[in-house]
């Protein structure tokens with residue numbers, strides 16, 4: 001078994017996603033496990049360098065995660081161009097989880113340096129820019145990818161298995177309910193748990209651009225291609241307090257209500273909101289109703305009800321509900337181990353870079369998510385159904 005180092009530049013990694021999902025739970029987790037096995041005779045050991053603008057923030061996470069992972073600080077630099085040029089060592093992969101509006105510039109720099117490129121979604125806030133950066137990396141002949149983590153969520157992988165086993169029969173409808181209460185921070189004792197740029201359109205914020213990228217690959221991979229949509233968005237909360245405790249006006253949509261109709265006629269209705277309180281199984285639930293059975297997926301668990309187990313309710317508000325509806329559902333159990341979704345996708349990307357294994361989550365695929373968000377906003381603005389044409 002050969003063991004080989006793979007150098008990875010992690011840019012924008014002091015942010016929420018960069019630190020938690022990509023550095024800690026993916027790259028550091030892989031190093032702690034002794035690397036990632038990408039073929040019968042090859043294991044890759046990730047060797048990251050952290051890049052960003054703020055030296056003290058970089059130093060703090062390089063110390064914290066380095067000590068816990070390799071017993072010494074990780075490498076870091078504010079000299080991103082230098083890292084791409086090879087001035088700080090040899091790195092073949094560039095990853096970006098900086099703000100969405102910064103993505104294009106960093107990807108251009110990494111493409112010019114000939115790196116394999118992987119990045120967070122959305123790849124841009126409009127489809128022209130998303131296609132422009134896909135064109136750039138392709139014209140340089142570079143391997144590239146975009147995060148589509150939800151595909152590896154345990155619950156969604158279970159839904160796939162149920163589909164393969166024909167548990168649902170014909171799928172009639174899918175109802176996605178996403179959201180939770182994001183604190184406004186107006187009460188200084190209860191600061192927001194998401195970055196403030198999410199609520200400012202001019203900084204790349206908005207729930208459609210954030211979440212429709214996910215809905216595009218979730219729906220098309222699990223249920224089939226999208227034909228058309230109708231969407232309505234809103235800014236429910238007009239004022240929030242930012243990281244510096246300053247009040248600001250919210251200019252982006254923080255709730256969105258959408259019907260996606262698939263090419264085969266299946267209706268997928270998704271509510272997305274940062275202004276709802278949760279009384280459901282999880283922060284995202286997908287209810288799939290089919291002729292032979294239904295399932296409700298959270299992030300990890302799936303509950304199922306077959307046609308045979310379906311109760312027969314009768315509408316009568318004059319008596320207490322005699323049916324305990326939750327008792328008619330069984331937890332779907334399987335014996336698989338489910339690793340962190342981001343880490344699994346990292347594994348697949350690194351494998352693709354080094355062994356040329358199949359990979360379909362490219363920047364061009366990511367552009368389809370940006371397209372869906374753009375069409376959602378168009379539908380909202382023009383108050384009409386919009387066709388989703390192939391890119």
Ligand SMILES: NC(=O)c1ccc[n+]([C@@H]2O[C@H](COP(=O)([O-])OP(=O)(O)OC[C@H]3O[C@@H](n4cnc5c(N)ncnc54)[C@H](O)[C@@H]3O)[C@@H](O)[C@H]2O)c1
Pocket residue numbers: 011012013014015016017018052053097098099100102120121122147149195197210
């Ligand atoms: N896959 C997912 O589920 C998921 C979830 C949330 C966010 N995201 C995406 O991940 C990206 C980051 O989101 P976040 O929530 O971590 O935001 P964040 O604000 O916490 O982090 C952004 C990071 O980018 C850095 N940055 C900003 N401008 C920069 C510049 N000019 N140069 C270098 N670094 C710069 C910031 O300092 C920060 O470290 C966004 O594109 C967001 O849409 C993906």
